[in-house]
Amino acid sequence: MKQVILHSSVEDKLKRGRWILEKDDFPQLDLDNQAVAFYSRKGNFLGTGYLSPQNKGIGWFVTEETVQFDQVFFQRIFQQAKAKRTAYALDNRTTAYRLFNQEGDGFGGVTIDCYGDYAVFSWYNAYVYQLKEVMTAAFKQVYPEVLGAYEKIRFKGLEQESAHLYGQKQEEPFLVLENGVSYQVFLNDGLMTGIFLDQHEVRGSLVDGLAAGKSLLNLFSYTAAFSVAAAMGGAVATTSVDLAKRSRELSEAHFLANGFRMDQHRLVVMDVFDYFKYAKRHGLSYDVIVLDPPSFARNKKRIFSVAKDYHKLIAEALEILEPDGILIASTNAANLSRRRFKEELEKGFGKTKHQYLSEYGLPADFAYNKKDESSNYLKVFTIKVDK
Missing domain, CATH: 2.30.130.10 (PUA domain)
Structure with a gap:
């Protein structure tokens, strides 16, 4: 060495x-x-x-130890990670969660997620990819109950983004549970799977009734998981907006999997800032608005950066938020501290009175390095607006 x-x-x-x-x-x-x-x-x-x-x-x-990155080493840290997640394994209302989370579980550069009876490995650099045989051998010893696994290649240099790794293949798509809600996922179609698992506590607040009896607008909605969670928690209507055309088909699948008809759940393919203009032009307003943008995005019209532009989202959202409405403001930008994110929110609120109801970081299955703030990259605030 x-x-x-x-x-x-x-x-x-x-x-x-x-x-x-x-x-x-x-x-x-x-x-x-x-x-x-x-x-x-x-x-x-x-x-x-x-x-x-x-x-x-x-x-x-x-x-800080002298170690070899061999099967014995990985079996040990996988077993430790598994022991931390006993409550998730025993929860029959949730079948999708993180099994291993990089440095939070003792080895940066790889994550492993559970989707029902299957696992998804994500490799973030070439060295961990070189170790995949020894890692999968160790994983099989610790998780014999997993029927098969897939991999996501999250670094440059290989042609494929996704592939079957070992064991049985899952007929796709299929359903997993989170907080008792069904979501349709796909394990071998690019880097995405149909749901971002790190948000399950925030979605849980919606399932528990945060938007009960209310209308909800979900911006940058991807597959509308927040909207489905809100519907399960009693929201009377949802609108989900995303620029990706495929989002409509994937979002509808989530709603149908839970027995919802689409007449009260709109799916809109549109740039979010264009939708703000559309909503104001048509006199639309909402009781709850979810803002969960990518850290950085570029389209033909504009460039969006969470660190520089999030305040614009807040300001625009306030214009179509009902009195005493609720904003759910979220970012996964690791390079933006919690303090700086809150400053960006406050810039957007200006003089509008508001109160912070709750705050979320990564859930327990997304173990992180507690000495490094950037390791706990997820920052979500639920905010009641007094106007």
């Missing part, structure tokens, strides 16, 4: 719990896609990790 001597500033980052390795900290490094042992300039052993470029950095510090 190659040895890497760390600058004192990088050593300090590791001691503070920042385990993602950044390119700027290794200007002369010419190693990649391999395990390494880290040492201080004084020659003290600091721990074991690996180097491999991905969108978040150039590698990961993994453990």
